[in-house]
Amino acid sequence: MNLLILGGNGMLGPWVVRALKNKHNILLTDINDPHPNYKGEFLKLSVDDTQGVINASKNMDMIINLSVLRPDRKLAFDVNTMGNYSMMMAAKENKIKRVINTGPHYQLAGPQYEEWDHNLNPDMPPASGTRLYAHTKALGQEVCRLFSNYYDIQVLTLLYYNMKHHWDLSGPEASNTVYHNDMTPYTTSWIDCGTAIKSAVEVSDDKLPSNCETFFVLPDIPHGKFNNQKIRNILGWKPKYHNEGLWNKEWRNPPDRLTEAF
Numbered sequence: 522m523n524l525l526i527l528g529g530n531g532m533l534g535p536w537v538v539r540a541l542k543n544k545h546n547i548l549l550t551d552i553n554d555p556h557p558n559y560k561g562e563f564l565k566l567s568v569d570d571t572q573g574v575i576n577a578s579k580n581m582d583m584i585i586n587l588s589v590l591r592p593d594r595k596l597a598f599d600v601n602t603m604g605n606y607s608m609m610m611a612a613k614e615n616k617i618k619r620v621i622n623t624g625p626h627y628q629l630a631g632p633q634y635e636e637w638d639h640n641l642n643p644d645m646p647p648a649s650g651t652r653l654y655a656h657t658k659a660l661g662q663e664v665c666r667l668f669s670n671y672y673d674i675q676v677l678t679l680l681y682y683n684m685k686h687h688w689d690l691s692g693p694e695a696s697n698t699v700y701h702n703d704m705t706p707y708t709t710s711w712i713d714c715g716t717a718i719k720s721a722v723e724v725s726d727d728k729l730p731s732n733c734e735t736f737f738v739l740p741d742i743p744h745g746k747f748n749n750q751k752i753r754n755i756l757g758w759k760p761k762y763h764n765e766g767l768w769n770k771e772w773r774n775p776p777d778r779l780t781e782a783f
């Protein structure tokens with residue numbers, strides 16, 4: 522399939538490319554340049570440039586949106602909300618049947634859920650709370666849902682918790698790794714985050730209960746706070762790296778992080 526990736530040069534993008542590149546043609550886009558190890562097609566594109574996203578989507582079978590901007594009220598809205606508007610306009614104009622959207626778990630399961638409840642699942646009514654990142658992503662999700670209803674476009678949304686390396690759980694954003702104190706029990710390895718997108722790209726239409734489905738991407742969590750049954754059952758995604766192994770650092774001695782990704 523021909524796949525357009527929006528915002529593909531962040532932390533998740535390389536793992537999505539890695540999961541997809543052997544079976545699919547990828548056009549990677551972002552406002553920033555790709556990593557020098559990336560060898561495929563690239564286009565500099567901002568997701569708030571709706572016409573640009575429509576043009577880039579011609580001849581595409583699917584669009585995958587990995588873009589995000591966390592601080593700054595206007596930019597967060599332009600990227601997290603209007604980026605989805607561009608993606609959905611592009612799907613509508615180019616008759617693209619499926620889009621894959623991404624975001625954090627709390628764009629759906631905000632503090633009202635997370636602080637008080639258990640067995641949280643992605644079919645709960647969304648309650649993002651007012652945090653800028655979560656709220657703008659939740660608005661973007663609502664844009665997707667409406668387009669999905671009106672224009673018969675499949676929207677599969679993958680919501681992640683913490684993503685980390687299976688060998689170095691400090692991740693690029695942390696400066697110090699403190700053994701056994703450097704991950705939450707919700708950590709998902711980058712490799713598994715990438716294969717979750719592949720599962721969403723490749724799942725057959727008949728497996729989808731509706732045109733607009735949301736999934737939590739998490740390994741099995743012993744305390745049952747979040748429930749990952751839906752992604753397992755419908756997309757057939759299985760995490761390779763589980764909590765016990767991540768916690769005990771079973772997977773070490775990695776090559777360079779992005780060398781492995783590409």
Ligand SMILES: NC(=O)c1ccc[n+]([C@@H]2O[C@H](COP(=O)([O-])OP(=O)(O)OC[C@H]3O[C@@H](n4cnc5c(N)ncnc54)[C@H](O)[C@@H]3O)[C@@H](O)[C@H]2O)c1
Nearest residue numbers: 528530531532533552567568588589623624625681682684
């Ligand atoms: N990293 C995590 O732990 C985590 C956790 C939960 C959810 N997520 C979700 O996963 C997805 C990917 O996140 P990430 O960790 O790779 O984020 P990231 O910040 O590393 O990457 C985001 C990318 O979006 C790009 N971008 C920003 N503004 C843009 C614009 N106007 N047009 C096009 N691209 C633009 C950035 O250049 C960057 O390459 C997001 O939907 C995010 O909400 C990430």
